[in-house]
Each structure stands twice: as structure tokens, then as C-alpha cells.
Amino acid sequence: MKIAVAKYAIQAPADFSAFAARQAQVLGDAATQGARIAVLPEYLALELAATFDAATQADLHASLAAIQRYRDDWLALYARLAKELDLHIVAGSFLLAQGDGRYRNRSDVFTPQGAHAWQDKLQLTGFEKGLGVIDGGDAVKVFDLAGVRSGVSVCYDSEFPLPVRAQAEAGARLLLVPSCTDTDAGATRVRVGCLARALENRLFVAQSVTAGEAPWSPALDINTGEAAIFAPMDRGLPADGVVVQTVGDQPWAIADLDLDALERSRADAQVANDRDWAGQLQPALVRARVERLD
Helix, strand or coil: CEEEEEECCCCCCCCCHHHHHHHHHHHHHHHHHHCCEEEEEHHHHHHHHHHHCHHHHHHHHHHHHHHHHHHHHHHHHHHHHHHHHHEECCCCCCEEEEEECCEEEEEEEEECCCCCCECCCCCCCHHHHHHCCEEECCCCCCCCEEEEEECCCHHHHHHHHHHHHHHHHHCCCCCEECEEEECCCHHHHHHHHHHHHHHHHEEEEEEEEEECCCCCCCCEEEEEEEEEEECCCCCCCCCCCEEECCCCCEEEHHHHHHHHHHHHHHHCCCHHHHHHHHHHHHCCCCCCCCCCCC
């Protein structure tokens, strides 16, 4: 089953029609290459802030309020493209108004059959907390996409083991990670988080990223990292955990995931972090004992 993760170069669409045309082109490219699931990056909807005046673009709070007018068009666009392209689409994320000036960072998922689901970002970064208007989500979910039980973990969430573990224990074999980072350190943190989640849960992890510079946007001004698909480091799978990743201006990293090899590795593992998880939860191990050396 082929999956595509985007290294999405941020642009400045003139209007929603221009944005929609680019989405059709970008996702059409992934579908033409045989992808069954395509993952776009976190904060993708903030690219739409470029359609407003310069003052709105420069004010993130104003941008969040302004893009709400596109919400119905956003849902209709990806629902249509999922059906037309016969593609499961993780549409990055949309900062969705909840009322009273509050927002959630929501990653929408669309299927070719017309279903729509979502996963809200659970943990907030310092940047998001500093805005003072974004709330974390209150539920962790899994979905069946293209015959594979999958979970979505939005950027920073991939750095936290327990929610992803809950998804794995609910049967997830694929973790989809829309991300957006603006420093090399941030890109490394998410990448390491993805590798760690693949290792400890024995699942594939697919990370999309934003790319390029958008000086008109306080949130999308600088973007770093490579889109990649990761696997547990075990027999029949890549020794370094990297199935595929983008290089340079490459817009997609695409791989045909060997789910049978993943399952075989469960039965013939060099190490079994996924099965041995409960060992660390023994009462004697959940709290360190302080031993005095005097």
C-alpha cells in the first residue's frame, strides 16, 4: 500500500480558487504515482491568510479569524479531491474556531467513500501557548484508511509516547504526522519523536513537512525538515528506520509499505519493545528510588 508524505513549499495564493487548483495539482501528482494515502503538513490552512490584506497577514490572531470563512470550502475541496482521485487525504491542519475566540489545531481526514474524520492536536508548543487562544484536543482516535488502521499525531504530539501508545493498542499500524517546524532543532525533535514511536510501537510513521519561506506570515515564515516515512529497526525493515525521505526540492516522499513484513517482524523480532511495553509499568519501576551514597 503506497503512502505519500509532502514536503510542501509554502506559497501565497491570490484567492481560494488558486489554493484549490494547487491542491488538485499536488494531490493529483501523488495519486498518479499510485499513492492510496497522502499526508499534507500542519498549518496548511494558514497559507490562505495570504488572500487577505497585508495587515491581516501580519497579525496571526487576525489571520486565524479571517480564514474561518474558508472552512466550508476547505471541507468541500478535500472531500471532492478524495473522491475524484480515489485517495485518502490527511489535509494538514486547520486552526478551527471553537467559539469565544478559541481555536483547535484540527487535522481533517477524508476518504474516497465520502467519510470525514479528524484528530485535534493534543499538546501545544510554547509558540501556540503564547498565542493565548489555542486549546489542546481532548480525544485520541484511530481510523481505518485504505485497509490499514491508522492514527494521526499532529507535529509536537509525536514527541509524546502515551497517546501514540493508546493508538497502537487500538490497533494502529500506521501513524500519520502532519508537521511544521522553523528551526533545525525543531525538525530534529519531531523526526526523533517519529523514529521513537515507530520503534516502541512497531508501526510505520509517515511525516509531512512545510518548506520554504513565507515572510508575510508570522507562523509560516521559515520552514525546515524533510518529509519521511519511518519503520521500526528490525528484521526485514530498514536498519536506520528510514523507509524513504525527500531530498532537495522533491515534493513527495512515496513508499509502498510492506505491512506483511511489519507483521512478520512481530513474530521474529530482534527486540520486542511493543510486546515488552508493560514491563516498564511494574509498580517497582514507575518511580525511582533515591539511594544515598553517604
